[in-house]
Amino acid sequence: MKAIVAGAGIAGLVTARQLGLAGWDVELLEKSRAPRSDGYMMDFFGPGVEASERIGLYPRLAASAYQIESADYVDAAGRRTCSIDYGQFSRLAGGKVLSLLRPDIERAALSALGDVPEGRVRLSYWTRVLRAWTDDGGAHVAVDGAPEDVLTADVLVGADGIHSVVRAALFGPDTDCLRLLGMRAAAFIVTDPALNARFRNRFILTDTIDRMAGLYSLRNDEVAAFLVYRAPRDGSVPELQAVRERLRAEFAGATEAVDRLLELCPEHPYDDVVAQVVLPCWQKQRAVLVGDAAGAVSLLAGQGGSLAIAGAALLGDILGPVNASDQINSALARFDKEWRPVVEVAQASGRRAAASFLPRNRAQRLLRRWIIRGTRLPGIDRLVARQILRTIAK
Ligand SMILES: Cc1cc2nc3c(=O)[nH]c(=O)nc-3n(C[C@H](O)[C@H](O)[C@H](O)COP(=O)(O)OP(=O)(O)OC[C@H]3O[C@@H](n4cnc5c(N)ncnc54)[C@H](O)[C@@H]3O)c2cc1C
Structure with missing residues (x-):
């Protein structure tokens, strides 16, 4: 059996x-020239932990994890206003939370391809899927080249991220599938x-209103930054304004450390809408979506990398044993039903978090400080605190 997988992300x-x-x-077709090095620190917990243990990826992930002791909110002068204890967070998540840089997860998954007998997976970088279609004879994609090449397989897997070309070709345009959460994120x-x-x-983390910058020190003298800021509901940004200049304008004066980060910011950093992908169906004749392409949960749910691994592992479990074309569609339908x-649970959590992620005024910011400080009192944990925050933010 043969598959085409569009996108070599996680x-x-x-x-x-x-x-x-x-x-x-x-x-395996990937439009970038090489593994993407852009990234931010992610909390890796939830379904991806069990899945990565089951498929043998967990030790590779754990080997590149960072040790984080706390998340400290700071004011414009750099003074700490409140702090989250990561040990407590880890205990609440069952003791298994890894802090991982997104590109390190991708590197671990790439190195795990080495477990597959040689020649079974052909990974082609700098190969962009332009169009996709399916018929009784198979699943087809056109990739860039002069002239365009057409590849055919038994199954097409769209793993090409939140703005998936496979999804647009087979399931509907971004405008029908993206649920925008009113923010943008850069890293x-x-x-x-x-x-x-x-x-x-x-x-x-900056304790700011309507925006938040986060930073973390990496190995090799590097610092990872991520920035979240409000955007119009349609996610649009002023035309002709370069990303770096927009970020500098948005975050000017947040703290002296953020000013310094933005001085050093590359010209074209990652910058995208904070959004979820919502689709009634992830599969149709010989084609299926997985990862963010199918059901992005947004950074607010904090589980995108984890769900990307768990969803892909489940798809492998269900589709892997199929050895005849007439079994494909029922296997894809089973994947959709089980996954x-x-x-949906993670997306609901992301939507709730969207309401309180960026305080809209001083009162909401003060409330967040109290709640975070409260989590350090005996008997009050973050889950309770989050519940209170949700109730008040409604
Ligand atoms: C600021 C920020 C913070 C985040 N924090 C967390 C966190 O704390 N925890 C967490 O778990 N998740 C987090 N996430 C989410 C996480 O990054 C994603 O959910 C996860 O990486 C999904 O992986 P994916 O492989 O489905 O998609 P992607 O990583 O988007 O991969 C898609 C791949 O397809 C390629 N591609 C796209 N189009 C084409 C095409 N036409 N042809 C060929 N290739 C193509 C792309 O180049 C890319 O390599 C965060 C996201 C952001 C933006």
């Missing part, structure tokens, strides 16, 4: 590996030994 790499291990031939990594030395082992409830 979901695409894991899907390709699991199908390759099950004996499938896989064409980039800079090299600055002095900043790096100041913030080891803790997240720094959908997990994604």
